[in-house]
Amino acid sequence: MSRIHDALKRAEQERATSTGTHVEPAFDQPELRNEVRSEGQRENMPSFQPSPATVMTTMASGLNYESLLARCPQTEWSPDPRTMLFFQDDDNRVGAEEFRTLRSRLYQIREKMPLKRLLVTSALPKEGKSFVAANLAQVLVRQHGRRALVIDGDLRNPGMHRHLGAAQTPGLSEYLLGECDEFAALQRGPMENLFFMPAGRAAGSAPELLSNGRLKLFLQRVEPLFDWIILDSSPVIPVSDATLVAGACDGILMVVKSDSTPSDLARRAREEFPDKLLLGVVLNGTSSGELGRSKYYYGEAVNSHA
């Protein structure tokens, strides 16, 4: 085992001890070490692409994770006050309690299995995927010391930056194209411990980009830095992109729009992920008013509640 590897393991253990959380050591995985090597050897990558070895050496040379995250640009956000529930001081916004319940359920599941990377998806457009993903990330970092990354994985129709009032680029598509490193594509906003990776510029070649291996590599690299990684995605029925993102996730949350999503399409959407754990279903917009509520159900409820 190399000295660098030893140092990374030690840093990982120190962070786990200081936060009271167990973090899987991403660099401990033989699969990653192989990928890192082949990625580093890839030709035609831009010269400013920092090699994985650079990142590993930086970590091994004594810099802690906070130092690495400090490389993410601090940016101005203007979150939409109508739908972003946790940026104001008011803890009793309509819908906020449902997100706390969802958070509790996720921690209950996490007691039984490793769970960090969640895919948020739905059958059709405009059912509330980005709304749920963004608010879930916020409620997760409301707990002291928890750090979350929310990623807009909808490369065809990026939308989360609008909810957060953040810049759209650089982001995931630029990273997948090899045009920037992982830290340049992340943003720190006004909420402590909440990091955002926007989709970047809209990409027509979304399936090719999402399956070029770099998304998986990115997640493996940044995983030790976060307690939760939430991935927003495209709707499942019109395009297959979400199934590609799902491959890199531990489980999926399916959003169903109340009185709107046809039950057969909700079922078909779930069937697109035959090998993936369905963590649950979020029934979005269950009451009228300024802000519809979201409810969470365990996985099997998709049939009876859609």
Ligand SMILES: Nc1ncnc2c1ncn2[C@@H]1O[C@H](COP(=O)(O)OP(=O)(O)OP(=O)(O)O)[C@@H](O)[C@H]1O
């Ligand atoms: N529970 C809710 N209450 C009020 N407005 C909501 C709610 N859920 C979603 N919306 C609004 O509905 C619109 C669509 O939501 P959102 O962008 O989250 O959907 P989406 O599934 O991500 O859409 P797309 O498939 O286009 O990415 C947005 O304007 C959002 O603010």
Ligand SMILES: [Mg+2]
């Ligand atoms: Mg969306």
